[in-house]
Amino acid sequence: MSVALTLFLNGVLPLLLYVWLKKGHSEFMALLVASAVPLVESALYYARFRRLDAFGLLMLFGMVLSMLLALTGGEARLMLLRGSAVTALIGAVFLGSLAFPRPLIVPLARRFISSQKHGDFDALWSIPYARRVYRMMTAVWGVMLLGEAAVRTLLVWELSTAWFLAVSDIVFYGFIAATALWTVYYRRSAAKKLEGIRLGRLPS
Template structure:
């Protein structure tokens, strides 16, 4: 990753933290003077949703994070229908990440784990060629271990993020939780990405040795 790419990535993360973390906290505290805590929280959580829907409309595609936020909003409405529990609204994203984590872990028991399909989808322009290469590499026990290990890492990370937030939402005030929830999310996702990149580089070197020796 070059300097410009790193700078753009940092700017994107900082902007997202402001929109998804700082602004909702400010809006929530301002609205408390006029509305109940529940209504204030519900309105504040619409801000991240609006930001992601804007990007979906602008780029004409629903990316994974946009769908993630949309699912979270649906869960917020469900929480309102079930009785308007504020803690449920705060946990809506964790419900999604926890579910995704369970899906990652569950895929370990299928023929091919989730990372296998993600790798084909996102790592190459010529997907037919990539599928052929993956099919050949899948015959190697080490290659299967690598993909299952990476799937497990993401499953544990997403599920762990959800568990940490579930604990904190009952230990912290609403304002405090809103302030740190995005830091937890990006911290966990960032750690998972870092582990994936480092391990992928190591695994590729070893895999090249195995494939060249065939």
């Protein structure tokens, strides 16, 4: 329920608000109102746990970028590239976080587990293999987001506007679904090995 509520407040609800408001308001205003939802949710999360909500901030970051790009205007093809620009910048954030002690996937994953399990989750960081797993997942998400942005950018220049609009969402959700499925299977495999390391059956 906690995961579902987080995804709804930071993803589904802002999208629904954006689509609804865009019918009678400017794109900038629609994005501005939609971005208030993850902002408020992040503020409430901080007030409760005294900790920043990495997932909510990531969603807010994407919306703020979209607002800034909406202000630039431009010709039709440049407007079609805005989504790819946001995806590319978020992918760059993932890859850039590898330079820090804890990559971005760590606070994101921590956000989706119950507070009772935070201690066990944090304890995993002492295991070298677990650190490699987190870095691998961060790197794969970063590369896939940049790859998705590159593919859609290429399609903008190779396809007509009508064809691009027809296949753009398919490409985006295809990349996201493929990466999510890889994450699920990779996490399951890593969890089995981590259990063996904890029991002393495998080296760390």
